[in-house]
Amino acid sequence: MLRGLDISDMLIIDRLELAFQPGLNVLTGETGAGKSILLDSLGFVMGWRGRAELVRQGAAQGEVTAWFDLAPGHPAFAVLEEAGLPSEDELIIRRVNTADGRKTAWVNDRRCSGEVLRALSETLIELHGQHDDRGLLNPRGHRAILDAFAGLDGARDNTRAAWRAVGAARKALDAAQQAMNEIRAEEEFLRHAVAELDALDPRPGEEAALDTKRRLMQGAERVREDVQKAHQVLGHDGAEGALGDAMRWLEGASDKVDGQLDAPLSALGRAMAELDEATDGIVRALEAFTFDATELEDTEERLFAIRALARKHDVVADDLSAFADTLRAKLAALDASDADLSRLSTELARAEQAYDAAAEKLTAGRTRAAKGLDKAVMAELAPLKMERAVFATQITAEPAGPEGRDAVAFTVATNPGAPAGALNKIASGGELSRFLLALKVCLTREQSGLTMIFDEIDRGVGGATADAVGRRLAALASGGQVLVVTHSPQVAALGAHHWRVEKNVTKGVTTSHVVPLQAPDRVDEIARMLAGDTVTDEARGAARALLGG
Numbered sequence: 001m002l003r004g005l006d007i008s009d010m011l012i013i014d015r016l017e018l019a020f021q022p023g024l025n026v027l028t029g030e031t032g033a034g035k036s037i038l039l040d041s042l043g044f045v046m047g048w049r050g051r052a053e054l055v056r057q058g059a060a061q062g063e064v065t066a067w068f069d070l071a072p073g074h075p076a077f078a079v080l081e082e083a084g085l086p087s088e089d090e091l092i093i094r095r096v097n098t099a100d101g102r103k104t105a106w107v108n109d110r111r112c113s114g115e116v117l118r119a120l121s122e123t124l125i126e127l128h129g130q131h132d133d134r135g136l137l138n139p140r141g142h143r144a145i146l147d148a149f150a151g152l153d154g155a156r157d158n159t160r161a162a163w164r165a166v167g168a169a170r171k172a173l174d175a176a177q178q179a180m181n182e183i184r185a186e187e188e189f190l191r192h193a194v195a196e197l198d199a200l201d202p203r204p205g206e207e208a209a210l211d212t213k214r215r216l217m218q219g220a221e222r223v224r225e226d227v228q229k230a231h232q233v234l235g236h237d238g239a240e241g242a243l244g245d246a247m248r249w250l251e252g253a254s255d256k257v258d259g260q261l262d263a264p265l266s267a268l269g270r271a272m273a274e275l276d277e278a279t280d281g282i283v284r285a286l287e288a289f290t291f292d293a294t295e296l297e298d299t300e301e302r303l304f305a306i307r308a309l310a311r312k313h314d315v316v317a318d319d320l321s322a323f324a325d326t327l328r329a330k331l332a333a334l335d336a337s338d339a340d341l342s343r344l345s346t347e348l349a350r351a352e353q354a355y356d357a358a359a360e361k362l363t364a365g366r367t368r369a370a371k372g373l374d375k376a377v378m379a380e381l382a383p384l385k386m387e388r389a390v391f392a393t394q395i396t397a398e399p400a401g402p403e404g405r406d407a408v409a410f411t412v413a414t415n416p417g418a419p420a421g422a423l424n425k426i427a428s429g430g431e432l433s434r435f436l437l438a439l440k441v442c443l444t445r446e447q448s449g450l451t452m453i454f455d456e457i458d459r460g461v462g463g464a465t466a467d468a469v470g471r472r473l474a475a476l477a478s479g480g481q482v483l484v485v486t487h488s489p490q491v492a493a494l495g496a497h498h499w500r501v502e503k504n505v506t507k508g509v510t511t512s513h514v515v516p517l518q519a520p521d522r523v524d525e526i527a528r529m530l531a532g533d534t535v536t537d538e539a540r541g542a543a544r545a546l547l548g549g
Contacts, residue, residue, distance in 0.1 A: 001481040002125070002451040002481065003020060003068060003069050003090075004017065005041070005042060005064070005065070006063075008063045011041075012034060012056065012512045013034065022477075023477045024473055024484065025477075025483045025497045026492045027514070028487070028498070028500055030503070033501040033502050034512030036455075044097065045065065047105070047115075061096050061099060063094065063095070063096045064095055066093050066094075067093070068124055076123040076124060080108075083119075085110050086110060091107070091108065092109070093107055095117070107120070124450065124451060125451050126451070126453065128440060128453065142393075142408045143406065143408035145443060146366055146408050147366070149369055152362060152369065155361055158362075159359055159362050160402045165351045165355070166352055168351075172347070173348050176344050183333060183334045183337070191331065194328055197324040200309060200320075202320040205318060214296065214300055227282055228286060230282060231279070234279055234282070235279065246268060250268070359404040362403075362406070363404060370393035370408075373393055377391040377438050378390070381438050384461075386414075389431070390416065393408065394408070394409045409422065410423055411423070433458055434465070436457060437454070437469055444475075450480075451481045451482075453483045454486075456485050458470070458486055458488040462488065466488040466489075467494075470493070470494040473491060473494065489529040489530045493543070493547050498516070498517040499516050499517065500521070500525050502514075519547075522543075526547065527539035
């Protein structure tokens with residue numbers, strides 16, 4: 001609940017500190033005293049959009065600080081956690097507005113954005129008044145209000161989950177259909193390319209091996225000619241024959257020279273053995289350089305075919321095999337696509353059926369709850385002197401969405417037989433206030449720690465009706481906190497805590513102050529509200545009677 005509000009240099013407030021209490025807090029004062037400025041200042045610190053010019057004339061900046069007590073499990077803790085802000089049992093919000101329009105906010109001494117302030121305000125403050133566009137008068141929130149009244153949070157969550165499942169299933173089906181269409185568009189190319197690759201069946205490393213083999217075969221003929229010439233020079237008709245003749249001649253002469261030719265003959269023998277080994281190697285080389293001419297043609301044909309396919313598909317020759325596997329996988333996906341699409345279509349249909357069931361259950365719950373809410377509000381209208389008015393919760397069909405297929409609007413008809421319409425379009429100021437109060441009384445069990453503020457919600461009513469309004473406000477404040485800005489003495493008399501807003505002019509400067517009232521002061525203030533500028537003893541007596549209840 002709101003425990004305090006500290007305002008500095010805002011509009012006609014120079015410095016003001018208020019300490020609020022649980023129960024019904026009442027603010028009274030003459031018209032123009034500054035009661036609306038308090039709400040403007042509170043709206044400013046909570047991030048609401050309001051007046052553009054708030055800084056008091058002559059001041060460098062205006063500042064508002066609000067502090068709240070948070071019960072365990074309060075919804076504000078979730079907002080703080082999501083925003084990465086420190087959370088404690090006490091929440092302190094401070095916001096500064098400089099004279100040039102810049103705004104800066106802190107939550108528990110940590111900088112934060114206006115968006116975070118507004119998210120926190122949704123869990124902390126609920127404003128109701130004749131010009132309220134954030135609470136019960138906002139048709140966009142009526143469906144959530146009805147769901148809260150009916151306890152349909154679980155059913156709504158189920159519907160949201162079913163809606164997300166439908167979206168996911170539809171997205172999967174659309175993606176599969178798009179992928180199939182893309183593959184189908186290149187099916188002819190895929191089948192031709194795979195057939196071509198399968199026929200060639202290239203292997204990693206094959207292109208380099210073929211290139212090496214081709215180069216060897218291209219140079220083999222010229223190499224073989226040189227090797228053949230060497231073979232002829234070293235053969236029987238060449239060095240081998242000459243060396244053999246020399247050995248025979250020396251052997252014939254060796255017996256006649258008493259061993260002087262033994263060493264040369266031994267050396268020639270060794271040379272003959274080396275020459276034989278060299279000749280054998282040359283013969284083997286000649287055999288290796290011998291190939292079929294068609295083998296070169298075949299090698300070149302396959303090499304060029306591999307390189308052509310690599311250029312055609314813009315891949316490296318060694319990657320052709322992997323590329324073929326990729327194309328085969330696409331064809332396999334295409335061949336299996338009909339079955340996949342059928343399966344995904346079935347899953348989408350099941351998701352849609354689950355959503356339909358959840359949405360229908362939610363619609364049924366809302367329809368039952370609408371009747372109960374209408375009955376409860378009508379019961380509250382009678383004591384508020386609106387027994388002839390009709391309140392109706394209209395549920396109409398709208399396009400399917402995450403929260404079902406229902407549009408919800410609270411409508412009223414102020415007289416039997418009159419056409420029903422939106423709350424803020426049909427009812428007058430006083431009637432509107434009472435409608436809002438009756439509706440809020442029926443929704444108090446969903447308060448969830450909110451501080452409720454009613455801005456002159458009793459305008460246009462008096463007497464017994466004003467007393468009925470005050471008693472319902474007091475009932476709302478039981479166990480919680482309600483702030484009421486009022487001109488009604490009947491409402492003010494029922495407050496547990498009372499402040500008077502007053503305006504003073506000192507040396508030509510106008511300022512607004514808030515004074516807490518004790519019992520004697522309350523008598524005078526309520527008497528003023530009853531009698532006007534001149535407070536009589538009769539007015540004081542009537543005020544005491546009201547305070548005595």
